[in-house]
Amino acid sequence: MLELIRWFRSLTKRESEQLEQTLSKNTATQRLKLVLIQDRLELAPDKLEEMKKEIWQVVSKYMVVKDEFMEFDVRRLDELTVLVSNIEVKDLSVMMPAPTA
Amino acid sequence: MTGRTIVITSGKGGVGKTTATANIGTGLAMRGHKVVVVDTDIGLRNLDVIMGLENRIVYDLVNVIEGECKLNQAMIRDKHAYDLYLIPAAQTRDKNSIEPEQLREMCAELEKEFAYVLIDCPAGIEQGFKNATTAATEAIIVTTPEVSAIRDADRVIGLLESSGLHGPRLIINRISPALVKRGDMMDQQDVENLLSVEILGLVPADEHTVVAANRGVPVVHNTKSSAGAAFLRIAARVDGADIPLMDLEPRTSIISRIRDMVGKKGGAYSHA
Numbered sequence: 001m002l003e004l005i006r007w008f009r010s011l012t013k014r015e016s017e018q019l020e021q022t023l024s025k026n027t028a029t030q031r032l033k034l035v036l037i038q039d040r041l042e043l044a045p046d047k048l049e050e051m052k053k054e055i056w057q058v059v060s061k062y063m064v065v066k067d068e069f070m071e072f073d074v075r076r077l078d079e080l081t082v083l084v085s086n087i088e089v090k091d092l093s094v095m096m097p098a099p100t101a
Numbered sequence: 102m103t104g105r106t107i108v109i110t111s112g113k114g115g116v117g118k119t120t121a122t123a124n125i126g127t128g129l130a131m132r133g134h135k136v137v138v139v140d141t142d143i144g145l146r147n148l149d150v151i152m153g154l155e156n157r158i159v160y161d162l163v164n165v166i167e168g169e170c171k172l173n174q175a176m177i178r179d180k181h182a183y184d185l186y187l188i189p190a191a192q193t194r195d196k197n198s199i200e201p202e203q204l205r206e207m208c209a210e211l212e213k214e215f216a217y218v219l220i221d222c223p224a225g226i227e228q229g230f231k232n233a234t235t236a237a238t239e240a241i242i243v244t245t246p247e248v249s250a251i252r253d254a255d256r257v258i259g260l261l262e263s264s265g266l267h268g269p270r271l272i273i274n275r276i277s278p279a280l281v282k283r284g285d286m287m288d289q290q291d292v293e294n295l296l297s298v299e300i301l302g303l304v305p306a307d308e309h310t311v312v313a314a315n316r317g318v319p320v321v322h323n324t325k326s327s328a329g330a331a332f333l334r335i336a337a338r339v340d341g342a343d344i345p346l347m348d349l350e351p352r353t354s355i356i357s358r359i360r361d362m363v364g365k366k367g368g369a370y371s372h373a
Contacts, residue, residue, distance in 0.1 A: 023284035028248050029291050035248075036255050036295060076258070076297050 033073075040074040040081055048072075055085060064090045104212040107219050107339070108237035110261075112253030114224030116245045117274040120310060121332070122221040123151045124321040125241075128336025130185035131321070134216040137176065137186040139208070141233045142223035143198060146190035153180060153317020154187055163191035165207060166199045172210060181318055186215075196228040201235035208236045217339075226260060234261060240269035241301060241339075246276055246287040255296055270301035272335060277306045278349045289346070302335035303347050304328055 038048055052072060059065055071086035109122045119142075126138040140148035143163065149155045160175040165188070179185035191198065204220075211218045220237055223229035234240065240261050244254040254271070261269050273292055280286035293300055309326035313319055321332040331347050338344060 025281075025284050025287045025291060028287055029295060032248055032251055032295050035252055039252065039256060040259060076262070081259070 037072065037074045040076075041083070056087065059087055066090050102213060102216065104215045104218055105239060106208045106212060106237045107217065107239040107241055108222050108233050108266075109219060109241045109243060110222035110230065110234065110257055111224065111243045111250070112226060112257040113244075113250045116243050116250050117272075117304070118224070118243050119147050119151050119221050120314065120320075121241070121243050121272055121274065121304075121335075122148060122219050123319045124329075124332035125336050125339060126185060126217070126219045127152075127179070127182045127319045127321045128333045129217050129219075129340060130179070130182040131333070132336060132340055133184075134340070135184045135214070136217045136219065137188060137211055137215045138219045138221060139188045139211075140190040140221045141204065141229060141236075142221060143190045143194050143196050143229065144192065145223065146192050148187060148221050149177075149189045150317060151314055152187055152319060154189075155317075158189050161189045161191040163194050163198050166203045172207065181322060196223065196232065199232055201232045204232050204236040226257065230257075230260075234264060234266060237266065240266050241272060242269050242298070243272045243274055244292070244296075245274050246281075246292060251287075251292060251295060258296060258298055268299070270299045271296060272302045272304060273300065274304045275306040276303055276349055281349070289349075300346060301338055302331060303349055304331040304335070305347075305349055 034045075038045060041048065043051070052070060056065065056070055066088040070088075071084075073084045075082050075084055109118050109125070111118050119140075122138055122140075126136050130136045138148060138152075139162065140146050141162065142148075146161075149158060154177050157177045160170040162175065164170045165172055165175045175188050176186040177189065179187065208218050208220070220233045222233035242254050242257060242261075244250045258269055261267075271292070273289060276288075277286055281288045287295075289300060289303055305327045307320070307326055307328035309323055310320045310328045313323065313326075313329075319332075320326055320329045321336070323329040324333060327347075334344060334347055
């Protein structure tokens, strides 16, 4: 009996998680987030990807960074528009020495 | 007197700029201020019909700018609210008939006499937008919780910032509490996160707004309607009153409805 209740609970939980993902307002905000970045930077989607890649390449020259994780956001702070990027560093101990110019 | 000139803009058309202008103007007048609303949508004027003043137009904005009449000759006294005036747009001219500086001069003149000068901005980001935003010192942006309206609002916020009109505030219009609850409409928090501007007010989708437009009597006169109450609240916030945003939880139980009604009697927006 208890087992049955537990099973039922897990079922409804899975359903609510699924629902969360398919809520159309979440799709809307996700799509808008990207569109607004492109609009604010006045960059085409492919150019944005290109820039992302280049920034990643530059950073990876100096430290070991995670491949897949790179967050990008363009925010407005009062009168400024700022580009915020989060790049996950894998291991700081393997930080490469900066090349002497 | 030095009044405040506020432009009501959106980028996208049809989100409720004109309705917002009429209602905030009326709400401010109901709070005892001398208010003038200026329709700058030359060629597509509508503020006059929303306010029910379409039959009283003799002179318009372009006549004033071109010196064909005095400023006060183009001001139409509102039928319903005391100390509220409308300067209608010209219907048979285009947006290039006036220059931004000319409109700014006119508004500076109006600021001497009125506490609030509200400018109803045309849709788009062309000449008409430049005219309206140059004339103002503050901006209110109207959007609906839809992707297209939010995208355009963001663009307009950027344009306002770069033209030196800082700190615009946002009205989210036509919110459907039921859709929000179901997760099929972005809520206040979602919009705030995306646009990162201060929220001035929330207006629920309300049939009374349609009826009000049909009759030419701004919905804010109907304080029992949710949209009317929302606009009165927004007018109070524009006026500097420290009252919270409207709670748009769908009211289901009878008890909460009663509590709502009782609350309204002594509420901050029963002032007028």
